[in-house]
Amino acid sequence: MIISLIAAVDEHGGIGRNGRMPWRLSDDLKHFRALTLGHHVLMGRKTYATVAGKLPGRKLLVLSHNPAFRADDALVLPTFEAALAEAQAAGEDELFVIGGAEVFARALPLAQRFYLTRVKTIAGCDVFFPEFDIHQWKLLSEQDFAAGDKNDHDFSILKLEKQVA
Numbered sequence: 483m484i485i486s487l488i489a490a491v492d493e494h495g496g497i498g499r500n501g502r503m504p505w506r507l508s509d510d511l512k513h514f515r516a517l518t519l520g521h522h523v524l525m526g527r528k529t530y531a532t533v534a535g536k537l538p539g540r541k542l543l544v545l546s547h548n549p550a551f552r553a554d555d556a557l558v559l560p561t562f563e564a565a566l567a568e569a570q571a572a573g574e575d576e577l578f579v580i581g582g583a584e585v586f587a588r589a590l591p592l593a594q595r596f597y598l599t600r601v602k603t604i605a606g607c608d609v610f611f612p613e614f615d616i617h618q619w620k621l622l623s624e625q626d627f628a629a630g631d632k633n634d635h636d637f638s639i640l641k642l643e644k645q646v647a
């Protein structure tokens with residue numbers, strides 16, 4: 483099973499503000515949907531709060547240390563390892579880690595693919611993607627999108643593959 487990261491990051495590494503994404507990028511959401519449909523997606527409890535009920539057609543795995551936490555459309559798991567085991571046991575071929583910061587940090591060393599949306603703005607975020615070395619990643623493709631009716635900002639979607647050391 484491949485582990486893939488999928489994140490939208492501003493020019494300062496920001497990913498969220500006040501518990502949500504601080505931009506509307508309709509073409510990026512389309513890309514997110516096309517990639518993740520039919521797959522397991524793994525997220526932290528706070529990210530789940532922003533997507534609950536909005537990701538049909540995917541198997542949602544949510545991390546929480548709170549054994550009492552329940553989610554209507556997701557399976558709640560107590561550890562990252564338990565989530566990997568769940569996806570693996572279900573026969574998943576590509577698990578998408580969709581955030582937030584703590585979950586990205588945990589998954590980074592294991593991830594083989596990284597779908598990175600670079601948003602051309604500084605959005606005053608209060609949550610940031612963890613530090614990572616871009617040189618460890620090989621660029622497979624890059625697609626540019628322009629700001630307009632559907633997208634708040636210019637952005638690029640990079641498909642990256644971890645370089646084998």
Ligand SMILES: NC(=O)c1ccc[n+]([C@@H]2O[C@H](COP(=O)([O-])OP(=O)(O)OC[C@H]3O[C@@H](n4cnc5c(N)ncnc54)[C@H](OP(=O)(O)O)[C@@H]3O)[C@@H](O)[C@H]2O)c1
Pocket residue numbers: 488489490491496497498499500501502503525526527528529530532545546547548551559560561562580581582583584585588609
């Ligand atoms: N731009 C993007 O691509 C993107 C993607 C995702 C999210 N976001 C944004 O990021 C923000 C949310 O991210 P966040 O970093 O604050 O929170 P988060 O990672 O979504 O959730 C954190 C919570 O997840 C649980 N958790 C995380 N790692 C765990 C582990 N290893 N084992 C067990 N539980 C674990 C804990 O829940 P408990 O407290 O219940 O134990 C923790 O408090 C929002 O603003 C959201 O909009 C942006």
